[in-house]
Amino acid sequence: MFSTGAKGEKRILILGGTGDGVALATRIAAIPGVTVITSLAGRVVESKMPTTHGRVGGFGGVAGLVDYLQEHQIDGLIDATHPFACQIKFNGAAAARKVGIPHLILLRPSWKPQIEGEDGVTDHWIEVDGYEKAVALLPQLAQRVFLTIGRQSLPTFASLQNLWFLMRMIDPPPPYTPIPMGKVILERGPFSLAHERSLLQDYKIDVVVSKNSGGEATYAKLIAARELGIPVVMIQRPPVPVAEIVTDVESAVGWLTTLLAGLG
Template sequence: MSSVVHSAVQPFPVVILGGTTEAASLCRHLEQDARFNATLSLAGVTRAPHLPDLPVKIGGFGGVQGLKNWLQENGIRAVVDATHPFAATMSHNAATACTDLALPLLRLERPAWQPTEQDNWHAAASLAEAAMALANPGGWDKTPATVFLTTGRKDTRPFQDAPRHHYILRSIEPPDEAALPPHTTLITARGPFGLDDELRLLRAYEVDVLVSKNSGGDATFPKIQAARILNIPVIMIERPHPSPAPVVATAENALQWLLRHQSASTLRDV
């Protein structure tokens, strides 16, 4: 007579701080993996996000202490920070909370874009510095210029300090009008946008300069390619300083990291 032996090992509780394509890819790996009890955390910026078949927490934690409380209350054993490369506050809070609680933390982040000889990039350390470059009377070839502003609908206020230009802003959802520069044309659209789409937009609006965060990845790279083809200068905002955590570039690498910690935890618990 045969019998089935059921493992007494409990699923390993992890949280993925998400909002990126890399986070979504990792969630797909974890959806049907019984070794993990995974939760996806989203900031709640997008009103209708695509959700995985996993428990999802939407909304902030309430700073470092709120995050620490949530991690402890949910028995989390490892954290994957797969937030946007410019979500500096969340990454900082995650690093601080994990250090305080002695929890393993991994940063899942796609590589930054790198300029080629065909690109005409002007580096800026912040949104404010990018706006200053446009505001400087001698800092731009054409005044007023038509600026394709691709920093996101929540990051337009600094460009009110360069009001003489005409801005093109593309956004999934309407921005706060009070935060827009005075001369802004709003395009409401949802990507992804291919190279032909971006070339058509840059030509139609006779864009003189593009402003972008160095988000990396393939999803929004066509705008950079289009600017390269049309010889349009790009004010490229550099990424904030990384958090003190190991970094991997792919969901597959993140899964291997989680498996190592899950295995180590299983051996300790047996």
């Protein structure tokens, strides 16, 4: 099933865009006889590209990805995209199936609200499906919002004229993008608890809006919200395609090692 490429080399394509994708590429690059290529969408101006091979930009849907996999004689596809990158996950699954190559999704676990933790505190999360539900809810909840959803979905919140937003993202929104009233801050995680606590206090935030991205890099805002008794509107993850799924880099390396060993 795992085909042997020219000169016996195996070629693995990682769909990246996460810290896990970078870590995985570094681990796979150390496996003898394996070439790893990381693909990024190119959304972030200074992307975290691993030091191994890379390419940037969309493929042109499922058909474009199928062409790429065939032209570059890719033997296995590992999707390490962000939990909210839904389209590329379905495209990856469909393209791998068409080409007939092994396919894995590396998806870190979602965050869970703390219920009566060691500190006796229970998180006040309101879990919603999608940005529109968050928009509908916010006016009843608060006046000053910490919006930590990146820049792509900012326009959805622009209709909330009577609220004030602290909006955090890596790169600024493109010119003429409608955004809510407030302040944009440009920062890339990981963020410390002290940093997140002072943002919430300095800007007198009374609700946090977050995607349930999981991982440690941006978790501190949720601890800070818990400490300060601030509610969190947590946007639930979009669906994932039917696929083999692992939740950490080590398991993805294990999956690949098993495939390679199967070659004999």
